[in-house]
Amino acid sequence: MLPKGANLQKIRDGKKTYAITPHLPGGFIKPDLMRKYADVAEKYHGVLKLTSAQRIMITGLKAEEIENIWQDLGMQPAMGFANCVRSVKICPGSVFCKRGKRDSIKLGMELDKLYHKKEMPSRIKLGVAGCPNSCAEVHVKDVGLMATDEGWDVYVGGTAGSHPRLADKLVTSLSEEDALRIVGIILRYYEKNADIERIGQFIDRIGFKKFQADVLAEFYGEVSQTSQPEIPQTAMGEKLIPVPGGLTEGTLVIGDKITADSVVSDVIRVYPQTVPVLRSFGMGCLGCPSSTGEPLSQAAQIHGLNINELVDSLNQVI
Numbered sequence: 001m002l003p004k005g006a007n008l009q010k011i012r013d014g015k016k017t018y019a020i021t022p023h024l025p026g027g028f029i030k031p032d033l034m035r036k037y038a039d040v041a042e043k044y045h046g047v048l049k050l051t052s053a054q055r056i057m058i059t060g061l062k063a064e065e066i067e068n069i070w071q072d073l074g075m076q077p078a079m080g081f082a083n084c085v086r087s088v089k090i091c092p093g094s095v096f097c098k099r100g101k102r103d104s105i106k107l108g109m110e111l112d113k114l115y116h117k118k119e120m121p122s123r124i125k126l127g128v129a130g131c132p133n134s135c136a137e138v139h140v141k142d143v144g145l146m147a148t149d150e151g152w153d154v155y156v157g158g159t160a161g162s163h164p165r166l167a168d169k170l171v172t173s174l175s176e177e178d179a180l181r182i183v184g185i186i187l188r189y190y191e192k193n194a195d196i197e198r199i200g201q202f203i204d205r206i207g208f209k210k211f212q213a214d215v216l217a218e219f220y221g222e223v224s225q226t227s228q229p230e231i232p233q234t235a236m237g238e239k240l241i242p243v244p245g246g247l248t249e250g251t252l253v254i255g256d257k258i259t260a261d262s263v264v265s266d267v268i269r270v271y272p273q274t275v276p277v278l279r280s281f282g283m284g285c286l287g288c289p290s291s292t293g294e295p296l297s298q299a300a301q302i303h304g305l306n307i308n309e310l311v312d313s314l315n316q317v318i
């Protein structure tokens with residue numbers, strides 16, 4: 001079991017170290033809280049590290065100290081479930097930046113309040129930028145909002161990482177209220193129709209035109225003229241979970257035993273019932289193309305797990 005709200009960071013000479021990352025909406029922090037971070041890091045011999053999600057991680061920690069560290073900080077972990085709305089990246093916008101065209105802080109904080117930690121089919125990152133310079137990297141966010149002179153432009157399906165994808169422009173020039181409303185529609189549509197896949201993967205599977213038509217139909221209060229997303233079927237008539245990131249050719253087939261060499265994405269595609277087992281072992285990154293392209297043995301090593309226990313538990317549910 002992982003200590004509360006902690007990530008395994010390294011295993012060196014058999015010793016594990018952990019990191020914690022408290023939630024820090026928009027990356028704003030008051031001086032007294034900054035001091036508390038410093039005091040806690042000093043007390044527990046941790047190292048402070050700024051993250052790409054505008055947070056401050058404390059790393060190099062021991063498992064047995066994690067509970068006390070949370071108590072000392074008096075903060076909540078940024079991570080909820082592995083597959084949830086992970087973060088809302090917010091640029092300084094018109095409040096603090098001379099180039100800002102609109103208030104990205106107000107809109108971003110509202111999105112954080114509404115959706116942070118909301119469970120989703122895969123990990124979701126949001127971004128809100130106050131002008132087309134896009135300092136909140138809206139083009140590589142699952143949902144991005146970017147201010148222009150005319151209003152808010154909405155982007156969907158972006159991601160960075162080992163399989164980067166630039167977002168598609170969904171709609172332009174919305175008011176703040178409409179921008180908030182369409183994010184809700186996008187997330188509901190994705191939640192209802194997607195499997196374990198990022199929004200970009202989902203869009204690539206069903207086609208951007210269909211995604212756009214369905215989302216805008218609800219947004220404008222119309223009935224979509226397009227058909228429901230086509231979910232591929234297996235020969236046995238079961239719903240397939242698409243291969244995250246399309247990383248494997250699918251060497252595992254129904255009836256095969258799972259082994260240490262089985263690729264994670266194959267395992268969850270052929271045996272979706274293994275997903276809760278993988279999660280119970282702390283392998284929450286099931287929507288991540290790079291991690292699901294690994295063999296189980298490698299994933300177990302990274303997570304500090306006993307590969308035989310993992311394989312046995314997986315085979316018990318298939």
Ligand code: SF4
Nearest residue numbers: 091097100130131135
């Ligand atoms: S995106 Fe525009 S408004 Fe936001 S910080 Fe960058 S330059 Fe400033």
